[in-house]
Amino acid sequence: MEVDTSLSQSSSPVPLPLILQRPSVPAILIAQGAEALLFRSTYLLPSLPCALKYRPSKPYRHPTLDLRLTKHRILSEARVLTKCRREGVPVPGVYALDEGAGWMMIEWVDGEVVRIRLNEWLSRRAQEGVPQGVEDGKLVGLMRRIGSAVGRMHGVGVVHGDLTTSNLMLRPVPAEGVNGGGMLDGEIVLIDFGLASQSTQDEDRAVDLYVLERAFGSTHSKAESLFTEVLGAYEKSFKGANIVLKKLEEVRMRGRKRSMLG
Amino acid sequence: MISIGLEGSANKLGVGIISHPHPNKPAQILSNIRHTFISPPGEGFLPKDTAMHHRSWVVRLVKQAMAEAGVSIADIDCICYTKGPGMGAPLQSVAITARMLSVLWQKELVGVNHCVGHIEMGREITGAQNPVVLYVSGGNTQVIAYAEHRYRIFGEALDIAVGNCLDRFARTLEISNDPAPGYNVEQLAKKGKILLDLPYAVKGMDCSFSGILASIDLLAGELKANPDKRDPITGELITTADLCFSLQETVYAMLVEITERAMAHVGSSQVLIVGGVGCNERLQEMMGLMARDRGGSVYATDERFCIDNGIMIAQAGLLAYETGFTTPLEESTCTQRFRTDEVFVKWRD
């Protein structure tokens, strides 16, 4: 979810879910999207951090519709997350939820989003004067891990709906802690399933990949050519992945060129 | 500079004359008249009949517009017409008229994109600087933001336009099409209060309306067969007003949502609503609440400019003409498919 900078000038304060209004460990606002707020809080114990996703009610919607939508979206996201987790797809676990109140508590994922790490890496390489195209094992490795993780998710019948490098995290792996894990090291964890759906349609999967491809193009243009590594690893990740890649070619050509009829 | 604009991509035939007296001064609307082809209740308008209507009214309207504006042929600098998108036959009728005037009066032609016309007129009237634009009409539903000389489409309806959905429902209920089916649905909706459970189809930045149309048509059928149908939750009798109310609340919520998503994406807090459906008060109200929540505001125009009209074509056309753009006679075709982002918006930075 993007951090929405336009809201910093907003006149209305950040709405808090009721549970965060009871004074305990103060929650920290992490991100504010169009749909939901993300806080860092704790679950059950002060030592157990969690991410709290809160969908405040929207004043423009009819209250009945608003509640219906909020409940549906919280449950839908929780369902997708638990399904993924059960099937071994690396996502945060669901701790607790209250769909009527519009919140969900999920496992806190340590680490950083791929978007930031990747840009740090690319700028460091540029500073070191390493020309593009020179073999970069770490970068290739990262791309492959991304492809595998996305493939794994598609393989269990889930489509993310908003695949960008801000929704992929690199979680430090304990065993590598001694070496001070490298910038691009870590386990890929997929986050923010607010727009996800359960689908096995190749079209939906291809669109998922297309969104990620475009995200690479616009945010990390220097790494754009390496997207083929993502797709390469994706192809090997589940049966039928190659058909998705063929669909991707179609989706690319279409892009936003849906015809209009006046 | 002065231009005359001709619009007829759907059932509204509009002729407008606009003046740009000075680059730093606002545009002056010299005349803006329109005549709508209204079909009987329960029916939509067919291209053939619509084209016939346009052909029989256009000369009259052009003469009237020029008389109201107090301009002569010599005063006019260019003839602007809707190149597309829209319905084939009606578009052609207007294109032929424009070509005829061009040859008769020896004036240059400017082909205009209908959607860009809406946007430019909206900007001119409201003064909104760089808002996210929601363009909603019987034929279009798009969320647009300007970037680098293009009106980029951020989100859109994947199947039918929201206006089309509302108009078709009006047909289902056999509501009058006068002055417009959507307007009558809006009036009926004001009397409704039960919010029925309808499919809400937003997918990321896009939305779709065929599902909700199918559902509401089904409900209307059930209501007709069984007028004693009650809402399971409140136990109250369901009326057609409730159907209209539920449909509006749901589709408008969808539109506000995709607009908000685009605003979050580009970091904007202003919204401009254009297109026929933009006249709807409830939509304007909902959009205003959302924009206010984000510390921004909503801009909308009244029915003179929301609904298809000739002045918007004159405006967008003149802006293009002033950058040196013209449409040679051989290229003065019209097309049913013409995406908003195909236009190179040279007149903006």
Add this chain to the structure above:
Amino acid sequence: MALECINLEHVPASHTIHAALFQNIKNASFLHQQLLAGNTEFEYALIDASVIISRLHALAAIYRAVNDLLGNKLRSRNVHSEIVFSLSPNNNIAESFRRFGISPETTSLLVIKVSTPSSPAAGEDIQSHLSKVVDGEQVDFSDGVLRAMTDMVRVKKIYKLNYSSGVNGRGKENAVYGSDRTSQDSKELEMLILGSMALRGATN
């Protein structure tokens, strides 16, 4: 061993939680009877500890029940029965009592008491009552003790975690994880159970 007073995050101080864990219970039938009879002196959540895999597992259910109490959303009689119900992966209340609540066969028992402003209860009173009526050995309410009591086969069956992709079904790529696979596996199991409880029946 004494009754433990627990504070949970986001639960106001007005609602305190007391927990006691017992093993080698001899009078399960008697205790069960009191519950069925609705004996007001036995307003406790009486949980069969063999289906509780960890402290967190129990605390998650307690939190859910207390949150629902505070939100006026109890589905069962009171907050104590709600704790038992909150352990369930579905909405069948009767089934949840059979699976997670005390039965005549229970040998390990977790007792929870929630003290609220409308029905306050003091720690010493609870402890002395339990010492009197529970015929068993009070032990530490800890993960280690609980794990020894756990009937893992039953737990996996209840939460439907018997699939071959493995509890930590991440596959071969995860070779980097340390040798302590068991603790990783039980942590993963716990995570899946928490998710199951959170959704409670709203799965597809």
